Each structure stands twice: as C-alpha cells, then as structure tokens.
Amino acid sequence: MLIFQRSVEGRVALGQWVDGDLDLSDLPEAGLRQTKAVLPEVSELQVVRHYTGLSQRNFGIDTHFYPLGSCTMKYNPRGVHEMAMQPQWLSRHPLSAVDDHQSFLKILFELQQYLSDITGMPGVSLTPMAGSQGEFVGVAMIKAYHDANNDTERTEMIVPTAAHGTNPASAVMCGYTVKEIPTGSDGNIDVDQLREMVGPKTAGIMLTNPSTLGIFSRRIKDVSAIIHEAGGLLYYDGANLNAILGKVRPGDMGFDVMHLNLHKTFATPHGGGGPGAGPVAVADRLKPYLPIPTVVFENEKYRWTTKNDSPDSIGRLSCFMGNAAILLRAYLYIRLLGRKGLTRVADFATLNANYIMKRLQQAGFECAFPDRRASHEFVISFKKEKKQWGVSAMDIAKRLLDYGCHAPTTYFPLSIPECFLIEPTETESKQELDHFIDALIKIRGESETDPELVKTSPHTCVVKRLDDVKAVRELNLTWKPTIND
Amino acid sequence: MLIFQRSVEGRVALGQWVDGDLDLSDLPEAGLRQTKAVLPEVSELQVVRHYTGLSQRNFGIDTHFYPLGSCTMKYNPRGVHEMAMQPQWLSRHPLSAVDDHQSFLKILFELQQYLSDITGMPGVSLTPMAGSQGEFVGVAMIKAYHDANNDTERTEMIVPTAAHGTNPASAVMCGYTVKEIPTGSDGNIDVDQLREMVGPKTAGIMLTNPSTLGIFSRRIKDVSAIIHEAGGLLYYDGANLNAILGKVRPGDMGFDVMHLNLHKTFATPHGGGGPGAGPVAVADRLKPYLPIPTVVFENEKYRWTTKNDSPDSIGRLSCFMGNAAILLRAYLYIRLLGRKGLTRVADFATLNANYIMKRLQQAGFECAFPDRRASHEFVISFKKEKKQWGVSAMDIAKRLLDYGCHAPTTYFPLSIPECFLIEPTETESKQELDHFIDALIKIRGESETDPELVKTSPHTCVVKRLDDVKAVRELNLTWKPTIND
Amino acid sequence: MPFIPHTNEELKQMLTDMGETHVAALFDEIPADLLNDRLEAIPEGVSEMRLKRLLTEQLADEKMPLCFIGAGAYEHHIPSAVWQVASRGEFLTAYTPYQAEASQGTLQLLYEYQTMMASLMGMDVSNASLYEGASALAEAILMAVRVHKGQRKRVIIPRSLHPYYWDTVKTIVSEQKIECVPCDFDPQAGVTDLGALSQLSDENLAAVVIPQPNFFGCLEPVDEMTDWAHQKNALAIACVNPMAMALLKEPGQWGSADGEIDREANTRLEIGADIACGEGQPLGVPLNSGGPYFGFLTCRQKFVRQMPGRLIGQTTDLDGCVGYTLTLQAREQHIRRSKATSNICTNQGLLVTAATIYMSLMGPVGLRQVAGVSHTQTKKLVDRLIEIDGVERVFDRPFFHECVLRLPRDVDEVLRGMSLDGIQAGLSLKDYFPELGDCLLVCVTETKTDQDLDVFVDGFCRWLG
C-alpha cells in the first residue's frame, strides 16, 4: 500500500504542527500556490509504521550478505554513525564563520592528508560528491592541464571496454571522445594495442587497477610509460581501492589523478543509492586545477580556499563543501582502523575473494580468468549453465535471494557473458562465505534438476520476479489518485 | 539460528576491544574465574545482523495495530525517544551531586505535580518501577497506616475476581489474605455483597475504575463509603487511566492511594516487556508513608528526600531513583500533549473502543456487557463460536496475526470464557479500526466454513503455532553446546 | 583491527583450502617494486570507545549559535521520526536497488518521493535525486541542451541566482561548451530586470534559468520570464526552494495565466516551466556543513527520456502483484555508457528517504504552515530591524523568508559582535556582490521564536550603536 492510500483529507500530524499566525500580506496574491500538492495527510504513527514496514522490504548489509561486485558492501560501523550524528555537526551551517568551527575544518584537513598518503598523490580535494563526479573532475583537470599547455588537439580519452559505465560517461561530460580498448584473455588490457592506439590526440586513459574484472594489471608501469610518452595523463578509478589499501599506491603506479569512493573503501553507508563522496587526488602537476574549496592551515587557523587561492582551479562542484558529513564519517573510519588496520582490509578482502573463487572453481564453476589471482573481487560466468539448462545469470541471482544472500553484480563487466562480479569484502566471516558457496552449488544442482524453480525465482521475497519490460512499456513514474486508488 | 551458533572460538569484535595491559597481581589466584562463560564469539557485523534479523521477527506498535487490552499500546513518540537519549541524561550518575543536575530534578518535581493534578491526590512518589511495584507500595502504605493506628487486626484485602493478577499477588506480598468479590452481570461489583463482606478485618479494597472489563462503576461513591465506613482504605489500580485522563480523578472518586502505569497512559515504550514506571499517588493521610526518594524544592534548590525527611516512609524500593529515565519520558509526553491534549486522549481512546464494540455488535459478535458503555476497552466472548465450530478465542487470536493485527488480550479477565479484551487506544486511525473489524468478521466466516484454517493458524508468521505444553514438559531454558549444536 | 571477523585458525584453514600458506602470496601478481606497506600520515587505530572520547573533546570547541543564515541552506525543524526511521539498517546499508525483489522498500519509497516531488513542483515526473541543488541545475541545463539535440548551446542565467550555483554550473556545463549568459538584476527591485532580459540575444538559446526565490530572497517575475523563454522556444528551467513551493505558485503553473498568445508563432504559450530543479535540503535534511543534501529534478513527461539519474516505475510481478523497479535504465551510464544522459551513478538516496518521511509527516498543510511561519517570522524581524536608524531594505520586491538589509556599520564587525552573543546574524554579501558590500542577507525559519527575534534586535541595536 502506498502512503497516499493511507491519506485522509484534513488529517495532520499534530505533533509536528508549527504554531503561529501567518502574515502573508506582503506576498502578491497571484504569486501564491492555488493547488494542494499530492502529499499524504497521515498521522505520525502512520508514517512511522508505513516506513518501518517499507524498510523491512529491503535487504541491506545489516540484514544480509551483500557481495555486490565493485560496490564494496562492507560493515558500516554503528559507532561512526553515532559520532557523525552529533548535533554539533548536524546544526553547522555551511557558511558559518570558520572561527567557530575549527574542529570540523581540522578533520577535513587531516582527511586530505590521509588520502594523500593512501593514494601516493600530493594534492587532494574532497568536494566531489560521488565517484562519478570525481571522474568528471579528474578528467576536467586533465583537460585543464592540456589547455594550459596549449595542447588543444587532444580530444580522445581511452577507456577499457570493461570499465565502469561512469568512466566513458564522465569523459563525454568533459567533451572528450571515448576510444575503447578491449581486455585480453588474461584480463589485462592489451599493451601492444594500446601502443598503437595512442597518439597526438590522446588526452589520457581511464583505468582501474585492479580492474573491474578483479585483475591486477602487472604491466601497469608499461601502460603509464606509453601514455605519458604520448603526452597523455592517466586517470585512476579508485572504486576498487579496497583491494590494495596500504599495499600499492596509484601515485606510485604512475597515475596522475584519481578519485576515491569513500562510500566503498571507507565504509560510509550506501543509503539505498547514496550519498557517497568521491574525493580526488592528483600529482603535483595537476594541483593548480583542483576544485575548490579545500582546507588549508595558515596562521594557526584552518580555512577554506577560494578562487583567489587557486586561480586555475576548475572551480566549484556544488554550492557548498560536497558531502561534508560523509567526509567526516570516512575520517572517523580511518581513525578507527588506523594505518595497520587499513592494510589488513586489503589482506582480508583479497583473502575472502580468492577463497570463494578457489572453492567455486573446485566445485566446477567457470571463472572468467582461472589463472589469475582475484583481487578483492572476481568474475564467474554462467554461459555453460545458460546453454545447458537455459538458466541465466539473472535467474541464479534471483534464486540467491531465496538463500538469504543478496546477488552479486550481474552482467557487469559487459564484456563477459552471463557473469557475476563477486566481492565479499573483508568484514564477512568464513561462515557467511561458506553459506554463499554452498548456496551457489545447490542452485546449480537445482538448475539441472528443476530449472523452472530457478527461472521463476525468487520465491521467498515480498514480491515475485518483477516485469521490467512492462515497467518501461507502461511507464508509471508517479501515483495518480484516480488511477490507482 | 542462535547467536551461539554463529560463534567461533577466538573471535573478538575488535572495534570494541579495550586496549591495556592487565595488572591482576593483587587478586588472589583462587578468586579468579577458571571457566569461559557461554557468551558468543562473534564480529560486530554478525551481532548487528543477528539482532536486526531477530527484531524483524517481532510485531510492535511501530509495525502493527496492537489492540492489547489493559496494555494501552499507543504510539510512542519518536521525539520523546530522541530527547530522552541525550548524553547529558544518559551519563548522569545517580549519586552525583544534585547541584550539578538541577534541571533533571526540576523535571521530576514537576512530574510529581502533574501526576498529583491528574490523580486528584496530593502526595506522589515516583520511585515504583512498574504497576505491580506501585501496587505493592500502595498496599504497604495502607498497612503502614493501619499499623500506625494500631489497627492490626485488618488482615484482609478485597479484590474483584476480574482484577489483574498483580492485585492479589501484591496484596499477598504485603502479607494480606485476599478476599475475592465477583462481578455482577452488569459488570459492576456487587455492592450489596461488598457490604456483607467488609468488617473489622478489612484492610481495604483494590479496584480499577473503569474495571478490567472496560466498565465504569457508577456506584463507586457507594463502594468508597462502604469501605471507609468499615475502616478500610481504597486502592486504585491506575492501569486504565487512559480512559478517564482529565475526565475523572481517582482522588475525587474516594480512593486513598493508587499507582499509574506511565508505560501505558503516558506512552513510554514497552520494550518487549518493560521497562515501565508505576508512580504512586496518595491522599493526605497516606503522605507520611510515601516511599523515598521524592524530590522537594527548598531554598531555591531541588533535592532528594531521605529517611530524615520522612521517618515514617515505608522505605526505599530500589537502589536509586526507580526508572528515572522513564519518568523523564513521561514528563516529555505530558509536556507535548498538555492539559487539553491529555483530556482528548480519553475522548478518542473511548471513542475508538466504543466504535469497534458497536460495529462488532452490529456484525453479531457477542459483547460481554452489551448494555454498557465501553471505556477505552471492552470484552467480547467467543463462547458461541467455540461451541458451534470448535474455534477458540486463542485460535481467532492467532488467525488475526495473519491479517496483520496483533491479537487482543485473550482469556483475561478470567471470569469471562473465551474472551478478548480489546483496547485500540486513541492513536489508531479509523482505517486501522475498520481493517481490524473486517478481519474479525472474515475470521468468523472462516471459522464456520473452514475451521481448520483458523485452528492451525497463524500461517504467515515466522513460525507456525507453537507447542506451549512441550515447552513446559521438556523444559529447555538455556542453550547447551552439546545438545543443540 | 576492527571489523575483520577471521580467527587465526580460520585464516589458516582458508589458506589451506586454497593451497596457500600466506596471504602475501595472494598479492604476488603485483610487481614487487610497487608494493609498499606503509601509511605514514595515518595514526594508529583506536577503539570505538577512545575515538568517541577524542571526538567529544573536539566537539566541545564547536559553537552552536542561533543561526540566521540562509543563502541556500535552511535550518528547519526535523521531526525525530525522520532520521530514526531513515537510520534503520535496511535503509541505511542497502545499495542502489538493482535487485528489485530485494529492494521493494527503497523502491516504493522512491516512487512515493517521485510522486510527492513532481506534485510539489506541479510537474509530471521527478527523478530519484541528484547530488545537490547547484549541480542539479547544471544537469537541468545539460538536459535542456539535449532536448534541443545539442543544436542550441546558450543559456541565460540571472545574476540574482546564488553565486555558488553560478560557479558550479559554469564548472560543469562549460566542459561541453555551453555558454552561460548572465542577466542583470534591477538594483532597486532585486529581481531580474525584464528590460535587460529582452535585450539579450535569443540566438541559439536553449533555456532560461528562473530562480524562485532568488539569492536575495526576492520573488522573481516568474510568469514573465517563463513566457519570454517560451516565446523564444527555449526551455524555462525553474530553480526553486521546495519549501517555498508549499506556499508560492509552483513551476508547473508559471507563465501567462490566461494563455498569452505568442504573436510570432501565433500559438498559445504553454503554461509552466519545462524543468524544475533545486536543493532538497529544506525538506528534512540537517545543515551538516553543506552536505549530504540532495538535488531534485522534475520535468514534463515529454522530456523524461532526456532526464539524468534514476527513475523508479511501477510494474507487476509474476503473480500480477504491484511492485516497483528501476526503469528507463537505458538512459543511464551503466547501460548506455558514453551515450548516457549523465555520468551520475551513486546519488543521494538516503536524503530522499528522509525527505519522503519528512514530507509525509508535514503533509500539504503542515508544509505550507512551515513556509508561512518562516516567512512571517522573517517579516517580523525585518520590520523591526528597519526601524533601527540607518538599517534599510535594499530591494523593494516581495521576499520569501530571506531579505537583504543595508547596515550603517561594517557588516563583518556587526556579525562578529552578534557572534559573541551567540547569534549568527546572517551572511555578509561583501564577498559575493561588491556592490552590496554594506549589506547583510538575513533569514528566519519557523525554528525561531519571538523571543529569539527580541534577542536578535537587542543585539543588533547594541552592535550598531
């Protein structure tokens, strides 16, 4: 039932009613609203009950194993949530005087330093609000750099076919043409092909390493040499940073600019689709272009930077300071784990991924890159199962829900047919992993003996398999009183 | 799965690990623990996931209509929860200096005044921790009063058969013999029989008005005259205060002492079985016996009372100040509603109860007292249904769960066979009430056409009907590694 | 190290099962010279207990003055139920609802949000959120350009728009060579100068941005601007405070009420803005130093395929029961990649969760009351302040709950003084509009009592005196 269907005209949640006589005499009659917005008229209890009920119709990390590849669904510490929800933080106006809020600025300043340390890059700006905005910013800085060098013929951005969709989309948002480069059968990009691809039009390349295939590119130094020699710059998509935290630094691999997904690597809650934070880190030569504001420490005081401090900055990305409170959460997470803890994250995220991969291989599943190490994630393909029993990766994904596991990422990377991208993260126990492995093995058994069971799954969720095609064909994006009531 | 079954020897939730070397050199070896307690060894994520999962296996006010008679399951304001969870309150040590905590004491002092106003009784002590302790205290004060008057032959406490089980139990805890008085067919206690019952042994009577049958006793003044003339005192069980809040004051009805259930009338959360708070209010003659501590205001300062202030006090009921933070919540609730709001509570709680009763009567259900007004609750009986179709009140209660309603109180009062005591409270909307009425009507239909369906219900809960007899016969109160694992 | 559940035994067992002896081996594909096991700038980890203690000490330094700053972020009361429910693990720790059957909670909520927000704006459809207001405006502009198939790349943006929105828009849209043309405001009125607007070239014009209220709190001539845009076949993009829309005419109704005739085309002008966007923060989101907030974006049905961001649609399941799912995903980067309508992926779901709960609690009447009381309190304060010698309103147009005042003394000095009294008295406009260097932008919401206004006025008299 929709909240609107609980609505009764004239009802008000009176505990939230703001007392006071209105004086609207100065507002022109013609400028006032004449219609009543379709907001529900419900009591406070109805609201609490409705949304509590809705929440129970979700899987989350707090309720289920959630091995969604590329998303790093690790435990979001409840302590961080509490610390971030303190009234002093919540009530701080973004334009309030910095003198009154030195603690908060200090935290951001230190976070800049931490991220610089982690990435091996000297410059950091915290303002991008998610990975994809970080990418936009990074590519915009690459462009600004070439422009500053009057190097204006560089119109192409190289992106692997296996890259996340945000990479090509971000490149296009910056006005670049995307040139795709395929992945070799070993999971690496083809260095020889890359060598042929680059040229005077090459603005740069966008890579993740380990890649979205879960493979660490051993020849990354060669790649960086090729791009740099061609006059391009290297962008690092930091979505997979969890795999190498404290192990390898993108700056040391030869990258010039990158973003980090704090909502992945640094455990800020995904919130059903956000918010995130996508700070960027850069090598020295890109520092002048970092977006504002950043935090500097001068004359014993922390303050925001402005255009005056950074005349070459690509500018501002949001009205205020990005997702400030998410930055705070990431800071707290880093403080909790500390330098050693962060490194152990990579160890155990990698351990868990390789363990599942190995056990699935032993059970006869087909890994996309059987001869390679998994980074914190890896790809398996159900091409065989699809062909033999007509059971698709999507069917298996849905059936996993019945076993109490959220499904891994399906059909991504696009280059591998009928695939799962599986990322368990470091916070899941061996027991959870074993349960997941067992479930997959059972489902494969079911696929052989009772494929209908799998193809009509899920059977235990609050709804049965939903019709996505109908959703597009009979587009219904808002509730209308007359139609549905 | 039990939390113990998720345990792995040697695992620690490291975010909660307290650093520090232990120096136990001063503790005698023989005094140290040698065994490891059966606490689970689990990670923080496992704990959060396990108990989040368990919570989803509960009905609560926040998720379901919960018309549990005598329990006043109304909306527990989320605002009050937030205000009560402020660190200043949470961190206050009960023995800390009162000078540092005048605000908190002021709140308790004002609450004493509010409750005095509501009850029409001049003396209040907030320390009892639930209704039943309030009853104990009240009866103990009655005893202290008789003792102070050297009136030591009064050994009997009169209690209606329909009374809540805590009443006779509390009387016995105070050393009294319980004399039961039955209810007449009109739902009132039989005044004539009462007149015959009283005598020199009568210490007092324990009543609720409206009674647990949902009936307001019209002859309450007669009752009080009879008891007082016999030299006894009247105890008022305040569990049903929601029905008459701001309408009638127990003090005006002639009662000498009473308790209030703040977790009912004043909407503090029931917490799956507690905590509550059961303050007592008394007429002047019982004031000397009130339990300590109370709060007084003297010399511009609030402070606790001690035995020195109240040498005749029956004493202390707990180590500190009862369920102090529950008192705070009730205070906040009273402030939110205010004097008018509290009176409206009684109006709408009574409206909702009478509405359901009337509609059920119209639909042919059998009300225990068809000619009487319902107070905020009322009794229906399924004697007929039981006889005709073999479907018991318990079966219907369980089937209601399938319709998304928590069941009303069943088999209470004990004096009415196959009964429900239904209390909707004022915070439920007409829509919820109608849904409940419709569900009951449907279930009666099912009872006729498909009694097995009802008798084997619930069908949609996380477990099927549970075997209570087995639970007693094969008593299993703790998990043991070897047996269940 | 917190949050890793493995015991040493388990670690060994897992390695054995994998035929390995050390975790380090799992990293053996990484060239040795790249391995680098040090994080020098990062302190040692601490327990939750210690970190809370450290933080408590830092928090003690954070001031919590009475806030009279608005300027794009507004302190409204947020009912406790909003964040207590939004903080439930199932909302907080879910990902984007890619597996619809396991995400009906979030999906239905977003569908409800889309309904509420579209209706509040008087538009047909709403997406499920963008990052925040300023970048949402940038996305709206990119969308307008797409509607014109990239053939028109000029956009008129009033100077009365929030300066940081201006900056943000420029950063984002200029990468695609879109030209942002400023339009001046009337220095008397504080709103877009319609004369100046009519002078601007309409060549290549994709859209006109219409803020309501504008940065100064003033009410723009939204009807005239909408009509003008439509006359030029450009899109009218409303950029509004959603709280204000509970009280003021919603974008869907902007434009000539009696359907003015476009003389050139000889057709009736369409009523209503084409896109309405803005900052969702006033709807249940705490100030929180500027974020996370959420941007909203609504539009006419016909433009829905040009919309960036996620959309939730109603559908049915195998049994024919109603359910909700992500839809029109072919617009998005994870399917369409370089041809997507935007690169946005992670959005601001949790904030929308809070906003949906907030709007449900307030309802249409309650929300209007919040807006109305906020405005009434602002008016009260302004009326009293302009009685003070030398204090005057700068603009003569009606305002909504935010107003520019000229002060007879250095604004920053007055602000510093007020801050000693525990009051953030507003925003000094010096850094934003040099021509308004002696001006203060002051905002009052429903959270401020009459006593608060007394304290403000008292302090003001003292610090001005």
Place this chain on the structure above:
Amino acid sequence: MPFIPHTNEELKQMLTDMGETHVAALFDEIPADLLNDRLEAIPEGVSEMRLKRLLTEQLADEKMPLCFIGAGAYEHHIPSAVWQVASRGEFLTAYTPYQAEASQGTLQLLYEYQTMMASLMGMDVSNASLYEGASALAEAILMAVRVHKGQRKRVIIPRSLHPYYWDTVKTIVSEQKIECVPCDFDPQAGVTDLGALSQLSDENLAAVVIPQPNFFGCLEPVDEMTDWAHQKNALAIACVNPMAMALLKEPGQWGSADGEIDREANTRLEIGADIACGEGQPLGVPLNSGGPYFGFLTCRQKFVRQMPGRLIGQTTDLDGCVGYTLTLQAREQHIRRSKATSNICTNQGLLVTAATIYMSLMGPVGLRQVAGVSHTQTKKLVDRLIEIDGVERVFDRPFFHECVLRLPRDVDEVLRGMSLDGIQAGLSLKDYFPELGDCLLVCVTETKTDQDLDVFVDGFCRWLG
C-alpha cells in the same frame, strides 16, 4: 493535540455509525458530579519542535563531569550498536511476548540472554529480568524462603552490602515478616567477619546473602560463606556485579573447592551458590540517573519453580521447527494470582535486549578485558593516591575496581573542589557509614585513560594541599 489521527469528518462518521452525536455521550455512565475537565497544574501542550528547544536550554545546565563514582552503578563504554539496534521499533514498541508467534525476535533474544546470564553466573537457569539489583535481591530472599516452604524466615545479610540494597530489601521482605540479620564486617579487612558470622544463630535460617564485590569494592570470603550457609542447610545467595564475574570466580563455583565434608550431616557440601542475582546495569546500560536498569536472577535448576519473573523456553511449532515461548507461566501472577511466586509483571525487557547485544559484542574474552582494565586502572589510581600524605587505604582485603580511601581533609570539601575541575571524585561515605565519615569510595572503569588519572591525582593534590 498530538498523535490523534481522526479528522472531524471521521469523528462525525464514527459517531453516526454508533448512533451518537457527541463524544461526551460515551462518558454518560460517569456520575456527573465526578466529571472534571480541568488539569490545572499541567501547562499547555507544545510541538515537538518547541519542546526540543526548551529541553536544549535545560540541558545546557546539566554538568557532565568525569565520573569516578561507582557504588552500584558503573560507567562502562557502551558500543553504539547496542542502543541503535535495541532502539529499533520492533524491540522498542513490542509488549511482553504473550503472542509467541508474533514475538519470536524478543523471545529468542531472551532465551539467548538466559543462556548468557546463567553461564556468566555459573548457574543452571536465569529468568528474563527483574526491576534492578536491590529489588532482585529482595526477590531472591523471598524465593529462598519459599524454597524452605516458608518454614525458615531469617536471612543473614552482611553490613558490607550496599546500604541502599539493605534498605530496599527491608522494605520489601519485611512485609512478609522475614527477619534480616546483619553481620558485621571486619574493620581492618572490609569484608564480612567470619568469626562474627559463626556466632550468629542459625535458627530458622533461610539464606545467607553474599555480596561480591561488596559495597567497599572488597572481595568477600565467598567460599567460606557459601560453605557456612550450606552447613546450616541455608541457601547461599550471591549478589554480584556481573561485570566482575567475567574475571572473578562465578557463584556457581563458590564453596569449598575440594568438596569439604559437612561433619554433622556427613555429606559432601554442595559446590556453588544456590541463587545468584544482582544489578545488570554494567552490561550495556547507561547510568541514566539510576534507571531503568535491570535485575538478574539465576539459580539451580531444582529451584526454578520458585523463581519469580518470566522464563522463556525452547519448543517446536506445528511443523516441528524450533521456536520460543513464555513457559512455566503457572508460577506467575497472571495465572496463579495470589499464589504466584511474585507480583512482577512488566519487567525490564529492553534493558535485557541491550545487555544481550552488549554481551555478544564483548564476548567472554572482551568482557574479561573490560573488567581487567577497569581493575587495573583503579589499582593505578589507588597506588598513586596513597602516595599523597595522609591518604590511605582503609581496608586490607583485595578489591575489584572500587576502593575506600581515608582522606586527611573533609571529604565533601575535596569533592566540591574536584567538581570545580570537572571531576566527580567518588562517593563520600559519611551518610552511609558514620564510622567511615572521613572516607571516599572511588571507582575507575575502562573508560578512564592514564591522562584522566593524572588529572585526578593533580586535582587531588591541589585540593588536599
């Protein structure tokens, strides 16, 4: 008026359906002279927003000093997860789990709690909670009397028990004419004088209460006291700090380790206390001005039917699946009425929910560490304080994380001084034990850092000097 959802229309509709015209009619059975529609002492209602504001102002006056008071309530770190999960609506707003099928969450949790608490005490069974520690001890004593079928009505209680426990016990048990006999403590040792104990008459003796640690923090001779009680065929009732039991020998192991022979009866004495109870607050419950806390009560299997309070048992459902339900309800007032084992009904379920989550997070090793660090920090502080001239330990027996010190200056004055430094330095014993009028009871938990101890010692030196 908050929280009533009815519109006027609905009210009218409902009255019409009932054949009424006014709500007042529903009260027509109440004699008119009793009706009284005024609540004079109660202020007008306010909105959530206003109440929060009022409260914020009151909270500003509440001090939050560093707390070194123990004396029955202990400030331990509480992981955020504890109350975030316990505050979930399904736990918070459920009633007593009378409908088992709709309450499996609470029921399973309570079963887990019973297991943990019984095991922590080394006992067979645990109930699902009582109000708090002192009244739990009273219930334990009543239970011991029931075990003796009411034939024995004397109980020996050490004077070293918390004085407020003493008061509470007396209030409750004396109504049933149970005699509480005090047993002195050795003024040197600070623990029960075994000599004095052996002098006490054992006539009619139902039980001996054994606190561990006692009010002074000292470790009682629990083995000897347990044996003595058993020799007299009385029950040994342990009244303990549950946190301490992670480190110290649990009640189930008390008594002569090598099974000393009872010479008179010529039987081997039973090992272990018979009942163990106490205050559960240290296990994840905030100080909160003294409540809500929870009392725990555990005992030997054979006494389970004399236990007061709720018990949860495992059972199976119609399909044979495991589930949980209230059991042995025939002991309780709602079934047995005047013959019940106690009048308790509403207990402290939510606190037990928190404690269960807390114990799960800490685990057996983590809990021991908390106890151990608390003790170690106390020892550190005490060792430093007794170096100050004139400060000395009063008792020579080992203590657990709480200790009595004699001061060379008026204790209250020192406390007032320390309070100016933001420190609650402990509890002055003047009001509790006149003979210890110059003494301070000081307690340190794991929440205090070495720096905190430095600040304490510095302040102490200053205020003593």
